[in-house]
Amino acid sequence: MSVLVLAESSNGKFKKSSFEVTSYGKKVAEQLNTNLVVLTVNTTDNETLYKYGAEKVLNVSNEALTTFNAKTIANIVKQAVEKENVEVVILDSNANALYAAPLIAVNINAGYASNTVALPSSTTPFIVKRKAFSNKAFNNCEISTAIKVISLAKNSYGIFENEVSGTTESFTPELTSSNLTSESIEQTTGKVTIADADIVVSGGRGLKGPENWGMIEELASVLNAATACSKPVSDLGWRPHSEHVGQTGKPVASNLYIAIGISGAIQHLAGINSSKVKVVINTDAEAPFFKAADYGIIGDAFEVVPKLIEKLKKFKANNA
């Protein structure tokens, strides 16, 4: 028996989430008294995973896998599960993992729990805690099938070093054909994405118009943060839809979320509840965001934000 982690990479380099799922997978393997196998695709720095507890890396190297295909990946995972006699499959919560997970679950007839936030509280029965009700609650979910699939919510466990002496094995699974063709991929270039960012700076209708986003972008750039917005802002076309966070938009699970001129409606908070530290800047002391935030400034964004940028620049210079 073993635990299998699927480690995602982009252009051959592991995503940060891969270190988190590997750290988590190692602990689950320890709980089950078994070993951790990590499945990688087209990566060369596989040894980095030993640091987080990967005893064995199964590396698939194939040009045909340069473009992600969920069905193909699900079939590869199935073959890895059979080869390594896997009892738990662990994925991250990036777009590709969430795409492949249900296909994997069906392939290996496994119960699937997404949005997992902690180690299993018990392994027999197998119970994991997961986010539900759009981050307003958790449920403890028992998976009763022989093999289990879980996807770990971003930033919910953390990255922990647990150096082992690992080995890397090349793995050549049979590739199934898919009649779903990828025609093009459009990537927003150069900017930190909301999904990857440790810090997110977000603006709401309180900023009055798109012409005022310069200071939001500048603040984000000082903090190496991604920019985001509330729903009306993207509905009004001030910002692209890809920046809309909340219940009907993107979820944010950053370490720091700074909300500027955002009221904190329940649908907005649903998307950002799992951010660790929340800061609000709002003129209205009664804005509901103050109930959800850790730190707050009651004040006008047009006065506070430029000051904050200036002071942060100094802070960064002193702490570089």
Place this chain on the structure above:
Amino acid sequence: MKILVCISNVPDTTSKINFVENDTKFDSNGVQYVINPYDEFALTRAMWFKEKQGASVTVISVGDASIEPTLRKALAIGADNAIRINTPATDGFTVAKELAEVIKNDTYNLILAGKESIDYNGGMVPGMIAGLLDYNFVNACVSLEIEGEKATIAREIDGGKEVLTCNLPLVIAGQKGLVEEKDLRIPNMRGIMMARKKPLTIIEPTTNDTATATTSFEKPTAKSACKLVDADNVDELINLLHNEAKVI
């Protein structure tokens, strides 16, 4: 084209989330149930196909009789008929199996669902249906065009989007973008009157094996009050974020 739209019946977004029976059951007391917001995008796109390209639209949901008002609402929006599979929807895998069974017996060309439901946020039913039937599947779908047998789909990826093509049959897990929010339909009086006469078929479940179950619920621990910093003292905020919260 025959379209099936999977509808999840969920507590309205503003509902207070509480649990009863020693935190083992969701407290539906006073909760207003609605069509899952992500499914509304799927339903509206289905109506678009019906009106612009010609299609029949069936809506389907797994649940007991209490979900019928939600199905009637989908009929009032314009679906032609509805199916209810008579079993509580507690496990995503079981729901997918029930839905796949219906699809298998009555070939649909296009199956539209939302990318997750806002109660359990499982994000698994559409993908599992596709897996069970070996249909093409696209998750987090933000646009969908169909010409004859060919579908062109865009899906959201981290920091961008990918355009894909395939032939029908196809299962889609949709979200905003599939249609714009301003285009979402609300039932009008005529629709509501007509919905009463449209067929709502009840079928019995085919399986009772489950893969997952909720053993208990928890609410997040109450957070401490927000620390207020004076607007003239942003240094203090930086200090707190650096030394106390350790996030910068």
